[in-house]
Amino acid sequence: xxxxxxxxxVNLKKYFNVGKNKILKAVDDVSFNIKKGETLGLVxxxxxxxxxxxxxxxxxxxxxxxxxxxCGKDVHAMDFNEKIKFKKNAQIILQDPYxxxxxxxxxxxxxxxxxxxxxKLTRIERQRRINELLDTVGLxxxxxxxxxxxxxxxxxxxxxxxxxxxxxPQFIVCDEPISALDxxxxxxxxxLLVRLQKEIGLxxxxxxxxxxxxxxxxxxxxxxxxxxxxxxxxxFNIYQKPLHPYTKALISAIxxxxxxxxDERKRIKLEGEVPSPIxxxxxxxxxxxxxxATDKCKNVSPQLKEVEKNHFVACHQC
Amino acid sequence: xxxxxxxxxRRIQIDYKESEKIARPQIGYWxxxxxxxKSNKVAILSLIILVIIxxxxxxxxxxxxxxxxxxxxxxxxxxPSKENWFGTDELGRDIFARVWKAGRVSMVIGITGALxxxxxxxxxxxxxxxxxxxxxxxxxxxxxxxxxxxxxxVVILISIITxxxxxxTMMISLTLTGWCGTARMVRGxxxxxxxxxxxxxxxxxxxxxLKIIMKHxxxxxxxxxxxxxxxxxxxxxxxxxxxxxxxxxxxxxxxxWGALASAAQxxxxxxxxxxxxxxxxxxxxxLTFTLLGDGLRDALDPRLRE
Amino acid sequence: MDKILEVKDLNxxxxxxxxxxxxxxxxxxxxxKGESLALVxxxxxxxxxxxxxxVxxxxxxxxxxxxxxxxxxxxxxxxxxxxxxxxxSFRGEDVSMIFQDPMTSLNPTMTIxxxxxEALMIHKGMQKNEAKKETIKLLETVNIPNAEERxxxxxxxxxxxxxxxxxxxxxxxxxxxxxxADEPTTALDVTIQAQIMDLLGELKNKFxxxxxxxxxxxxxxxxxxxxxxxxxxxxxxxxxxREEIFYKSMHPYTWALLNSVPRLDTENKEQLYALRGTPPDxxxxxxxxAFSSRCEYAMEICLExxxxxxxxxxxxxxxxxxxxxxAPKVNRAEVLRGEMNE
Numbered sequence: 018x019x020x021x022x023x024x025x026x027v028n029l030k031k032y033f034n035v036g037k038n039k040i041l042k043a044v045d046d047v048s049f050n051i052k053k054g055e056t057l058g059l060v061x062x063x064x065x066x067x068x069x070x071x072x073x074x075x076x077x078x079x080x081x082x083x084x085x086x087x088c089g090k091d092v093h094a095m096d097f098n099e100k101i102k103f104k105k106n107a108q109i110i111l112q113d114p115y116x117x118x119x120x121x122x123x124x125x126x127x128x129x130x131x132x133x134x135x136x137k138l139t140r141i142e143r144q145r146r147i148n149e150l151l152d153t154v155g156l157x158x159x160x161x162x163x164x165x166x167x168x169x170x171x172x173x174x175x176x177x178x179x180x181x182x183x184x185x186p187q188f189i190v191c192d193e194p195i196s197a198l199d200x201x202x203x204x205x206x207x208x209l210l211v212r213l214q215k216e217i218g219l220x221x222x223x224x225x226x227x228x229x230x231x232x233x234x235x236x237x238x239x240x241x242x243x244x245x246x247x248x249x250x251x252x253f254n255i256y257q258k259p260l261h262p263y264t265k266a267l268i269s270a271i272x273x274x275x276x277x278x279x280d281e282r283k284r285i286k287l288e289g290e291v292p293s294p295i296x297x298x299x300x301x302x303x304x305x306x307x308x309x310a311t312d313k314c315k316n317v318s319p320q321l322k323e324v325e326k327n328h329f330v331a332c333h334q335c
Numbered sequence: 336x337x338x339x340x341x342x343x344x345r346r347i348q349i350d351y352k353e354s355e356k357i358a359r360p361q362i363g364y365w366x367x368x369x370x371x372x373k374s375n376k377v378a379i380l381s382l383i384i385l386v387i388i389x390x391x392x393x394x395x396x397x398x399x400x401x402x403x404x405x406x407x408x409x410x411x412x413x414x415p416s417k418e419n420w421f422g423t424d425e426l427g428r429d430i431f432a433r434v435w436k437a438g439r440v441s442m443v444i445g446i447t448g449a450l451x452x453x454x455x456x457x458x459x460x461x462x463x464x465x466x467x468x469x470x471x472x473x474x475x476x477x478x479x480x481x482x483x484x485x486x487x488x489v490v491i492l493i494s495i496i497t498x499x500x501x502x503x504t505m506m507i508s509l510t511l512t513g514w515c516g517t518a519r520m521v522r523g524x525x526x527x528x529x530x531x532x533x534x535x536x537x538x539x540x541x542x543x544x545l546k547i548i549m550k551h552x553x554x555x556x557x558x559x560x561x562x563x564x565x566x567x568x569x570x571x572x573x574x575x576x577x578x579x580x581x582x583x584x585x586x587x588x589x590x591x592w593g594a595l596a597s598a599a600q601x602x603x604x605x606x607x608x609x610x611x612x613x614x615x616x617x618x619x620x621x622l623t624f625t626l627l628g629d630g631l632r633d634a635l636d637p638r639l640r641e
Numbered sequence: 642m643d644k645i646l647e648v649k650d651l652n653x654x655x656x657x658x659x660x661x662x663x664x665x666x667x668x669x670x671x672x673x674k675g676e677s678l679a680l681v682x683x684x685x686x687x688x689x690x691x692x693x694x695x696v697x698x699x700x701x702x703x704x705x706x707x708x709x710x711x712x713x714x715x716x717x718x719x720x721x722x723x724x725x726x727x728x729x730s731f732r733g734e735d736v737s738m739i740f741q742d743p744m745t746s747l748n749p750t751m752t753i754x755x756x757x758x759e760a761l762m763i764h765k766g767m768q769k770n771e772a773k774k775e776t777i778k779l780l781e782t783v784n785i786p787n788a789e790e791r792x793x794x795x796x797x798x799x800x801x802x803x804x805x806x807x808x809x810x811x812x813x814x815x816x817x818x819x820x821x822a823d824e825p826t827t828a829l830d831v832t833i834q835a836q837i838m839d840l841l842g843e844l845k846n847k848f849x850x851x852x853x854x855x856x857x858x859x860x861x862x863x864x865x866x867x868x869x870x871x872x873x874x875x876x877x878x879x880x881x882x883r884e885e886i887f888y889k890s891m892h893p894y895t896w897a898l899l900n901s902v903p904r905l906d907t908e909n910k911e912q913l914y915a916l917r918g919t920p921p922d923x924x925x926x927x928x929x930x931a932f933s934s935r936c937e938y939a940m941e942i943c944l945e946x947x948x949x950x951x952x953x954x955x956x957x958x959x960x961x962x963x964x965x966x967x968a969p970k971v972n973r974a975e976v977l978r979g980e981m982n983e
Contacts, residue, residue, distance in 0.1 A: 101541045134540055134541045184540060208913055270835040286836070345940060346969065351934075
């Protein structure tokens, strides 16, 4: 890992208009950066904006305001040719292995699609490349002529990875790549991602709601709540010393596969559910569910501040 | 427990890739559709009847040995007999030859009409759905206006303007607004597909919009499109029949099922068989196309694949 | 303890274009009154099929419950042979089921109050007023705040967690003796998942309902299940009580499941243990042990003959050739510390 930032996100905002005077603030003023060769984890519950954040970084959604820099270039201000070049370098792996593969294309065609856009290969070279990619993700050549519905969930997700790898990217947004899979298959996919990172030197933004997996794969973890980053720290710190009350609750909700520990564990129970991101309240967004909330939390929105080296948290109480 | 030789308890190396192999035979999409359609008896029966009807519209007029416009004043209004299988009409023309000749016109109108509206509707609907936003709004308002124009009015206007009542003019006037339904349906379907993750993945790969429409969206609306075509064909046939029946359609000496029915209707009380045969053909064609469409819809539904 | 459910030699096949898929092969188990049982395994291992067959929710055909399969309810009735009329009252009154996605099992055009009241009026013959009161009480039992207001809401107005609570309330409306929960928390966020699991535990004690929980995640059942059965490729490969599965399990597949959950409380930077390969397609005839194609400890015998069931205690048993006296010994503790990674 070098100290060079591959991705810099600066005050990124993505709002959606969802009707009269209703603004859904999916990503609300988020800033962070990702170093070359690093894995940054992004966790949070559904509706916290982590997926939107990932897609806006890739330029798949236009940002409402703020900037995303890839190698110093603003992704949202690129011209057509630069954008195509960027898309070759920055790829995405999607969540649902059933919906993310075109049911009418064979696996070979799916993987070959990106190759056709960015490389000029002869038919034989192209076929060889597809076979190579299938082999990388642990599938056989025979799979190339099959259709997605013939594959298991884990196999499909590996096809999704092969499709992203086909254009030889440097940066991959893994958008909940494991949440639709069985636990035993999740490990398979995560190991594959880790191995690829070591071999090709990829940089990941790993989005998931599963803090334990995120902690395992990431160097640093960012916790999002209702469109804001509430805590950002090296992954072991996040577990060892969570500071934000939301992070604490999130960690305590994760089951541990050990009955003795589970039986003794006291859960921090969160009252209620995640409020709607449409017209969110002033002040701290976690205010209503927080046990430590004060009047200040109600009125003033906390900013992300560095409380320890590399450990950022947005909470008035920390 | 019986004894098992110790040899058997040696560790062996497992090739994990073996377990990735797919056991089931490879089966293409259309093969699979055909397999499911085959299991639907009603649809297959409809298909067989349809094939026979289409086949007969091609060769039927030459079978009876009479030309469809051959007038024989000696044999007016004959009942069905060995000589004239379906009988003769008031001018002594052989109804058997006429029914199939008329069917040819009806089929041509039905099939080409449905194909034209499928092509135009898909392009229009696809364009509208893919670009969305304001483009979509404007394009769909145009469709709504077109749909609200009664097609009878269009037919009359076109025949006045072009001063012709040929097959071509009728095709134009029927398809002029006929594609709107398809366009709406394709747009709805594509809007749904557009939010699919594989479209997002293609966009992230940098695939160009036109290619996304051609390679992802259209193949995936193909199934609903085929169903819509099979429902559109009887619609066009019926429209043509109706127009011919009220005298706005095919003009003599050419004929169609509607024109036959219209002519026969005058003598219906005395010679019911003159009406029976064209009416039977109309009903049979409409019914079989609709039933086949139903069968196709079930066979093409990807959710039913297993 | 009284047995509320006995499943004996359950065999279920699906008939597809490519042939017969033997989805469940010789599954037998008992469930006592008020007990919680977890069926754990990967998707396609037959756990959902087994559960659905208990309420006869499988579409037959293509599914077929084979001759000789018995599902004895309450010691006397065989579910496989039940009449359609009896099945209607059996589902709901005796056994209810909740599913992974509550949205698909709720009617979007009716308020949640109407839906629960309907169940009460049909199964319990209650009057409207009485049913309404009972509905509010039920919603309060599953910790839905403002129950009186909530009964007028439609499913789409509720969050995923709320919907699952409504489903649970509906399932409990007729005091069933068995509640089958098919991956009830998979579609939910972790914090909500914890809430729902706690709720199921509370309700089990309160109503003395037996619960069959189906999941792919052993972590979820760590503080929930009395008994755990691990399924693989349509068979139960290991069964035992909670302690036995978590601390004394001997089947390599159970180890794999335990190991593939990353632990938050340990600092393991090394590779996660991952099962390689893909489960076998049950359309093929299986020779030997179904797991042998992915097992690290596979021996020649595993490819040739099906392992016999070995009993380790009254409650703990497994099917694996490693239990044979001639088999090489594998140190369980070492395996579970993650040292079998290369």
